[in-house]
Amino acid sequence: xxxxxxxTALTTYFSYGLLFAFGQLRDFFRKFIDWWKASNxxxxxxxxxxxxxxxxxxxxxxxxxxxxxxxxSPPDAWFDVVERVSNDNNKTxxxxxxxxxxxxxxxxxxxxxxxxxxxxxPRVTETLQRYSASTCSTRMEGGTxxxxxxxxxxxxxxxxxxxxxxxxxxxxxxxAILPVLVKHGGLIISDSLNHNSIVNGARGSGAxxxxxxxxxxxxxxxxxxxQIAEGQPRTHRPxxxxxxxxxxxxxxxxxxxxxxxxxxxxxxxKAYVYLDEAHSIGAVGKTGRGVCELxxxxxxxxxxMMGTFTKSFGSCGGYIAGSxxxxxxxxxxxxxHLYATSISPPAAQQIISAIKVILGEDxxxxxxxxxxxxxxxxxxxxxxxxxxxxxxxxxxxxxxxxIMLYNPAKIPAFSRECLKQNVAVVTVAFPAxxxxxxxxxxxxxxxxSREDMVKALEVIxxxxxxxxxxxxxxxxxxxxxxxxxEKVE
Ligand SMILES: Cc1ncc(COP(=O)(O)O)c(C=O)c1O
Ligand SMILES: *[C@@H]1O[C@H](CO)[C@@H](O)[C@H](O)[C@H]1NC(C)=O
Numbered sequence: 001x002x003x004x005x006x007x008t009a010l011t012t013y014f015s016y017g018l019l020f021a022f023g024q025l026r027d028f029f030r031k032f033i034d035w036w037k038a039s040n041x042x043x044x045x046x047x048x049x050x051x052x053x054x055x056x057x058x059x060x061x062x063x064x065x066x067x068x069x070x071x072x073s074p075p076d077a078w079f080d081v082v083e084r085v086s087n088d089n090n091k092t093x094x095x096x097x098x099x100x101x102x103x104x105x106x107x108x109x110x111x112x113x114x115x116x117x118x119x120x121x122p123r124v125t126e127t128l129q130r131y132s133a134s135t136c137s138t139r140m141e142g143g144t145x146x147x148x149x150x151x152x153x154x155x156x157x158x159x160x161x162x163x164x165x166x167x168x169x170x171x172x173x174x175x176a177i178l179p180v181l182v183k184h185g186g187l188i189i190s191d192s193l194n195h196n197s198i199v200n201g202a203r204g205s206g207a208x209x210x211x212x213x214x215x216x217x218x219x220x221x222x223x224x225x226x227q228i229a230e231g232q233p234r235t236h237r238p239x240x241x242x243x244x245x246x247x248x249x250x251x252x253x254x255x256x257x258x259x260x261x262x263x264x265x266x267x268x269x270k271a272y273v274y275l276d277e278a279h280s281i282g283a284v285g286k287t288g289r290g291v292c293e294l295x296x297x298x299x300x301x302x303x304x305m306m307g308t309f310t311k312s313f314g315s316c317g318g319y320i321a322g323s324x325x326x327x328x329x330x331x332x333x334x335x336x337h338l339y340a341t342s343i344s345p346p347a348a349q350q351i352i353s354a355i356k357v358i359l360g361e362d363x364x365x366x367x368x369x370x371x372x373x374x375x376x377x378x379x380x381x382x383x384x385x386x387x388x389x390x391x392x393x394x395x396x397x398x399x400x401x402x403i404m405l406y407n408p409a410k411i412p413a414f415s416r417e418c419l420k421q422n423v424a425v426v427t428v429a430f431p432a433x434x435x436x437x438x439x440x441x442x443x444x445x446x447x448x449s450r451e452d453m454v455k456a457l458e459v460i461x462x463x464x465x466x467x468x469x470x471x472x473x474x475x476x477x478x479x480x481x482x483x484x485x486e487k488v489e
Contacts, residue, residue, distance in 0.1 A: 002393075002404070002437060004406060004436060004437075005471055008406045008407065008471070009406075009436060011407060012406045012407050012408070012436050013436070015407055015408045015409060016408060016435065019058065019059055019408065020058075022058075023054060023057070023058030023059070026058070027054070027058075055430075059408070061090070061091060062090065062412075063090075063411060063412040063415075064090060064093070065084065065086070065090050065093060065412075065416070066411065066412050066415040066416065066427055067427075069081055069082070069084070069424070070082040070084075070095060072099055074114055074115040074116065075104055075106075075107035075109050075114045075115075076104065076109065076112070076114060076115035076447055077103070077104060077109075077112070077115075077445060077447040077448050077449070077452055078101055078102065078103055078104060078452075079101075079102060079104045079107075079424070080099045080100070080101055080102075081099065081100050081101075081102045081419070081424055082095050082096070082098075082099055083095075083096045083098040083099065083100055084096065100419075100422060101422065102419065102422045102423060102424040103422060103423045103424065103452055103455060103456055104424055104445075105423060105424060105425050105426075105442045105443065105444075105456055106424055106425055106426035106441075106442075106443060107443060107445070108279065108310065108311035108312075108443055109311075109314065109443070109445045109447060110279075110282060110283040110311055110312045110374055110399050110443070110444075110445055110446065111282055111283070111288075111312045111313075111314070111354070111358070111370045111371070111374060111445070111446050112314075112370060112445055112446045112447030113312065113313055113314030113315075113350070113354045113357075114314040114447075115314075115447065117314075117353075117354075117357070119353055119356070119357050119362045119364075119366075120314075120349075120350055120353035120354055120357065123349050123352075123353045124346045124349050124350050124353065125346075126349075127147065127345050127346045127348075127349035128345070128346040130345075131145055131147065131345035131346070132345070133344055133345075133346065134341065134344055134345075135341060135342045135344075135345065136341065137341065137342065138337075138338060138339055138340060138341060138342060139331075139337050139338070139342045140337070140338050143341060143342035144342065145342075145345055145348075147345050147348045147349060147352070148166065148342055148343070148345075148348060150352060151166055151343075151348045151351060151352055152164045152165060152166050152319075154351075154352050154355050154356075155319050155321060155351070155355070156321050158289065158355050158358075158359070159277075159281065159289065159290070159299065159305050159307070159319075159321045160289060160292070160299035161299060161305055161321035161322055161323070162322075162323055162324045162327075163321065163322065163323065163324045163326075163327035163328070164319050164320065164321040164322075164327060165319065165320050165321075165327050165330050165331055165334070165337060166317055166318070166319045166343055166348070167317060167318050167319070167320075167334075167336040167337065167340065167343065168316070168317050168336075168340055168341060168342060168343040168344070168347075169316065169317060169318060169336075169340075170197070170278060170307075170308030170309070170310050170316075170317065170318035171196075171197040171318075172197075172318070172336045172340065173197075173306055173308065173317075173318030173319065173320060173336065174195070174197035174198045174200075174201045174276065174306060174318075175197045175198075175200045175201040175204065176201070176334055176335050176336035176340075177201065177306070177320055177330060177334055177336065178198065178201030178202055178204070178205050178243075178245075178274075179201060179204045179205040179206070180330060180333050180334045180335075181205075181243060181274075181304070181330075182205050182207045182240075182241060182243050183205060183206050183207060183240075184206040184207065185207070185232055185237075185239065185240040186205070186207040186208070186239060186240045186241050186242070186243070187207060187208050187209075187210065187227055187239045187241070187242045187243070188202045188205065188207045188208070188209045188210070188242075188243050188245060189209075189210050189211075189212055189220065189223055189224065189227070189242065189243070189244045189245070189271070190202055190209060190210070190211050190212075190244075190245045191211070191212060191214055191215065191245065191246050191247065191250075192211045192212065192213055192214045193214045193215075193247075193250055193252065193253060194245060194246070194247060194276070195247065195251065195276065195278070198245055198247075198276060202245070207243075208232070208233060208239075210223050210227055211223075214250075214253075215246075215250070215255060215257060215258050216258075217258055217261035217262050217265055220244065220262060220265055221265045221269075224242070224244075224265065224266075224269045224271060225269070227239070227242070228242075228269060241272065242269070242270070242271040242272065243271065243272045243273075243274050243304075244262065244266050244271050244272065244273055244274065245274040245276070246259070246262055246273070246274070246275055246276070247275070247276045247277075247278070247279070247280075248275060248276065248277040248278075248279065248280030248281070248284075248290055248291035248307075249277075249279040249280040249283070249284070249291070249398050249400060250279075250400075251278065251279050251400060251441075252402065252428060252432060252433055252439075252441065253393050253394055253400075253402060254392075254393050254394020254395065254398045254399075254400035254401045254402055254441075255393065255394050255395055255398065256280075256284075256291060256294070256295070256395045256397070256398055257275070257280075257291055257295075259275070259291055259292070259295050259297050259302075260295055260296065260297055263297055263301045263302065267301065272303040272304065273301070273302045273303050273304070274303065274304040274306065275291070275292075275302045275304070275305050275306065276306045276307070277290045277291065277305065277306065277307035278306075278307055278308040278310070278311060278318075279311055279399075279400060280294075280307075281307040281308075281311075281312060282311065282312025282313055282354075282358060283311065283312045283374060283399055284375075284397055284398070284399075285371075286371070287358070287359070287371070288312070288358045288367070288371050290307070292305075294397065303322060303323075303326075304320060304321075304322050304326070305320070305321040305322065306318065306319065306320050306321075307319055307321075309347070309350075309351045312354075313350065313351050313354040313355070314350060314354060315347045315348075315350040315351045315354070316343070316344070316347050317343040317347055317348075317351070357370075358370070358371070369446075370446040371446075373446040374399055374444070374445065374446040375397055377399075377444045377445070377446065377448050377453060378396075378397060378398060378399040378401070378444045379396055379397065380453065381401065381442070381444050381453055381456075381457070382394070382396065382398075382401050384453075384457050385401065385403065385442075385457070385460070386472075388457070388460075388461050388464065388470060389464075389470035389471070389472050389473040390403045390404075390460075390464060390469065390470055390471070390472070391403065391404040391469075391471045391472055392404075393439070399443060399444045399445070400441065400442075400443055401441075401442045401443075401444070402428075402439040402440065402441045402442070403439060403440045403441075403442065403460075403464075403469065404437070404438075404439050404469070404471065405427065405438045405439050405440055405467075405469055406436060406437070406438060406469075407438070408429070408438065410438070410467050410468070410469060411427045411429055411438050412427075413466075413467045414427060414440055414463060414464075414467050414469065415427045415440070417463040417466060417467065418459060418460065418463050421459045421462070421463070422459075423455070423456055423459045423460070425440050425441075425442065425460075426440065426441050426442075426443075427439070427440045427441070428440075428441050
């Protein structure tokens with residue numbers, strides 16, 4: 001449980017209250033002024049009703065310059081951020097031709113494959129020329145190339161499962177596969193902080209959804225026992241099947257999944273385990289094989305292994321790996337395979353090449369070096385931040401490290417001050433986090449050098465003093481987060 005300092009909680013509530021009150025006041029006067037204007041809706045209901053877009057208009061738009069900043073180069077350790085100006089108090093932003101070179105602490109470029117690579121890039125360009133950018137077809141029709149077949153085998157071997165299926169988008173991998181795996185009469189038990197793609201996949205499945213407290217095996221066990229005793233709603237028949245869905249590394253918390261405990265509970269109650277490794281595959285484990293390797297879990301005990309290629313591999317798309325029967329079934333039934341254009345061939349080549357580098361099959365030791373580097377960089381950066389007195393979430397070895405900001409005014413302050421000093425950070429607030437728990441989310445890369453990190457730490461420390469977010473000036477404390485980001489009920 002995050003313990004928000006009492007005064008911080010109070011000022012945070014007060015700030016949001018103030019923003020809400022003034023927003024309401026301004027809305028009231030706007031309505032008053034607009035009242036006599038003729039309505040041009042011609043009988044249609046307005047697209048955005050009353051409070052639906054209140055948060056966007058009155059809170060988000062005030063600080064929108066901190067989000068969606070356009071960049072003009074690959075998301076490497078350093079990148080080019082396009083400068084924008086506004087003539088209307090940031091209501092609209094115009095791009096300029098000016099560019100500022102910034103240290104990149106925001107991209108999921110864990111292994112540094114997002115920038116040009118001596119092994120991957122020539123192969124990707126060659127593939128682009130040979131196969132073009134798109135297959136213009138679904139996998140079932142003309143969209144399966146030799147590369148797609150190779151990719152699925154390479155991925156299955158890499159993650160340690162007999163077979164794999166690859167789709168063109170990570171988000172869709174979750175949102176389209178969960179509805180195929182489990183339907184009405186089934187039960188999905190989901191971690192309270194699972195990614196939105198899992199939430200939407202679960203909701204679209206028609207199965208009953210129960211949520212367990214974030215990363216808390218004892219609560220998972222309680223929910224499982226209760227639900228098995230209850231059975232299906234109304235009829236109380238046994239569940240057709242039960243799937244427990246967790247993530248390897250939680251992207252907004254930087255935490256590692258308590259996988260060994262969760263797997264043993266699922267075994268005890270005969271529930272399937274679905275593991276989303278979007279942020280852990282390639283990033284952790286001795287040979288980059290994710291949380292199973294890091295935490296010593298046999299991949300045979302994880303029934304459905306999901307992941308994306310958008311982080312460590314510097315590409316796009318997602319995969320599901322599992323038994324031959326499961327993957328064959330998904331290929332016959334999953335709409336993301338049947339009705340969606342297959343993954344772009346150059347993107348597929350990027351993944352194959354990146355995995356070869358990770359495994360040392362390119363004939364060099366660069367892969368092993370990258371893996372050692374990401375681990376060393378992450379642990380160095382995290383421990384330095386903690387020493388400075390920041391409240392940093394997450395576990396050792398995780399390249400994701402959120403720094404708590406809490407106050408709404410500190411979100412733009414932190415982001416803008418860092419940018420002024422050429423350090424680009426990502427800030428996250430409601431609805432991606434609970435209202436009170438706004439944070440900056442640092443992602444460390446193997447591409448960061450020691451000098452990069454020293455510079456980043458200097459800037460963050462200075463800005464941290466300025467903005468007042470060194471909440472733990474003495475001994476750093478360890479926290480566990482249980483408050484829900486989005487409850488799936
Ligand atoms: C845990 C998790 N699953 C799935 C996705 C979606 O993947 P993609 O961005 O590749 O579509 C993300 C994206 O950030 C994620 O964090
Ligand atoms: C608009 O954004 C800039 C940074 O891009 C910031 O310095 C300025 O304070 C913002 N203005 C308002 C009115 O919020």
